[in-house]
Amino acid sequence: MAQKPSIPKGTRDFGQLEMARRNYIFDTIRSVFKLYGFQQIETPAMENIGTLMGKYGEEGDKLLFRIQNSGEKASLAPEKGLRYDLTVPFARYVVQHREELSFPFKRFQIQPVWRADRPQKGRYREFYQCDVDVIGSDSLIGELELIQIVEEVYRRLGIRVSLHINNRKILAGIAEVIGAPDKMMDITVAIDKLDKIGLEAVNSELRERGLSDDAVNALQPILKGQGDKVQSVREQLAELRTYLASSEIGLKGVEEMEEIFNLTDAVGLTAERSDSGAVRQRSGLTIELDLCLARGLNYYTGAIFEVKALDAQIGSITGGGRYDNLTGIFGLPNVSGVGISFGADRIYDVLTELNLFPEALQSSTEMLFVTFGQSELLYALTWAKALRKAGIAVEVYPEPAKMKKQMGYADARRIPYVAIVGGDEMAQSKVMLKNMATGEQQLIALDEMVKCLNK
Template identity: 50%
Template sequence: MKPSLAKGTRDFTAQEVSRRKYIINILQNNFELFGFQPLETPSFENLSTLTGKYGEEGDRLIFKILNSSINEAKEEKKAQMLNDFQRALDKPFSSDSLTDKALRYDLTVPFARFVAMNHGQLTFPYKRYQIQPVWRADRPQKGRFREFYQCDADVVGSESLLQEVDLIQLYLKSFADLKVSVTIHVNNRKILSGLAEYAGITDKLIDFTVALDKLDKIGKEGVVKELLEREISQDSIDKLDFLFSQSDDALENLLQLKEKFVGNEIGLKGVEELEFVLTQSISLGVDIQNLVFDITLARGLDYYTGAIFEVKADEAQMGSIGGGGRYDNLTAVFGVKNIPGIGISFGLDRIYLVMEELGLFPAEATSKVEYLFANFGGEETLEALKLIIQLREKGISAELYPESAKINKQFTYAEKKGIKNLVFLGEEEIKNRTVTFKNLEAGEQKTVSLEEFLG
């Protein structure tokens, strides 16, 4: 059978792994710089933990795990169970006889489950970061995979809007360190609730936000069409038409909303919160060009309750490379109330693609062996191994070519592997306590004393 990869998954070469580690190290350093502590959770959760948290469309994308008990069932029962399972794949579903586990869809819901289980032992506000893979049964395309990494930072136990301000700073510093120019789009779910009330479609809030969240993908006509399909009247859509013609001035747009939201308590609350976040961020030196109030930003996850963020690269067409928001009620679904939370996520895979497209990876982001020792056989091999041990003790990468082969073959190996230097430790060098090496990048060869070589 010809080997193949499952759709939406990838192998990573040495260069790709090194570059991914480069991104992760920068993010991890900034997470800890901002006071976040690491956490890891299992790759799969109880299905009941995940379903109902991501909205109807999100629930469809959860990878369910078939119970092992199916394999133990009698043939006629097994056939019925498998048939039920096949039909269940197309809709949110939970049946202990078929599946009660699923691969995690994101890191936020498992984190909320962790907080609910351990809130008595945690110190609040509790700040955690998490860098692990997640899985979604989505249609693979550029920048969208079925298995991918998320890099999350969350704070729970604080309602302070200063958390929103601080997370904007975390975004900006991290992308500045990665040399990726970005724009952070911000909105507030209370504003979206206010818009639904303003248009008389409060009972259609989820339908409204799910459709609106697709604006950058399907355009105004596509959103209007979907709203009509979701039984939202043309009159209501006409009242919301101003959403599609916003000015570039965020504060001016907020002022326009204030006028429309007179007597609309939840809408005005959203405007007030967002106004605070924007003005505080600007006061801290954030360029308003890098922070955009996007009234059509909805982020189609049901658990958001306040501020929502989406980060887009300025110089590459890649969709969002980060996102998040406030989710004050998420732990309540696990029986633990009054633990507000907010978090953001960095899309490692999309960030990688942006940096690759723009040529932003520095040379040090690729791990290379510093020295390859040519293998001459006999006593020279033993002396080379002794010297390699000394280099490794100093934290310098080195290896010995395994066979006493023709020197051209050893040269070719070093060049193909991208090794920087080829070392010759022959009889003459051992006698004189010297080392001869050739820098394969510069094409220069020189002989130095053993002491100078070891530095």
């Protein structure tokens, strides 16, 4: 009995058009990464399970795909798993290869990752991430370059975005100031939902998560300030400095943010609140200090980033941050890094929704040979060889089928030129070159054709 073919939940096939479009995204991102001196690496799809476990919090462990060795009893704990992101394998890589690397090490990595999540739109079990990280330097130039990369990538792709930026040290400071230093995670998870569920719901969630009424009250200035977006970033930071006066770590966070904004100012990426349209027109990027931005991953310690498309509702399309000690768990302490990850699959969905893919992506073949018989076919093959040697992508229709059929193929593939080969043309050592867009055709010799198609 023939079984109906299918693929696992949350995975996808990519057809010819999709791959042309996906490669457009990957190529754009890759070329920007290279422009900033990042170098590409790859790591295996699977890691030892111990490398992955405990790196992504409780929730993350549940979402890990585990690999059952063949012949292994189902009751045994699996010893390998599919990678969940590219950052942890990168940390492993850095520790393992530290003697071969010179720091700061700037690498990028474009590979699929797997999560046993429940799929929905823009959310898959297998998806690609495009990571850039610089590791082995505390300098906030790292943060700056990542912001510049974000601006450049999305400008090239034509997507208007806002970059939300926050700092884990500020969040820790806030937790300290309101007298709940051990509740930072609970606070961030709750206030992350402010936009979505509103002030009241956030406050009640904070109480459910064990915050005292005093603590919730003390938090209100932060939440209210986030609600009415009228301040400039500088005003926001000045207020935070006062609010966090008693928290050393909080003030450190404010200082970092000020430095980052000084740097973005210096390179012409002015930071403003998103409601001021002025910045957008100049750089295409709005940078917003968003105190509600939490980001799930536990390992961030400084700046955290998230990028959202302004004209599409699909959630975050890029995210990342600074991690001071990611390599510590693999035995290499005190190495600081900062990185971000572009979500290629979501960028694809945004470009589709906004109709921003370039038209010309689909056709790669420049010319098709159309023939009337076996000897014409062989004649076309010798021409094809010569044209390919000259760097021109050509195809020969593999059988002397009906004109209509062969021309229809050229049409469906959007091949711009067709060369018709019949007895008359062969007798003159020429072919009939037809421009499919205009319908014009001319009898032409090989060397002329090379010039014509190479122009």
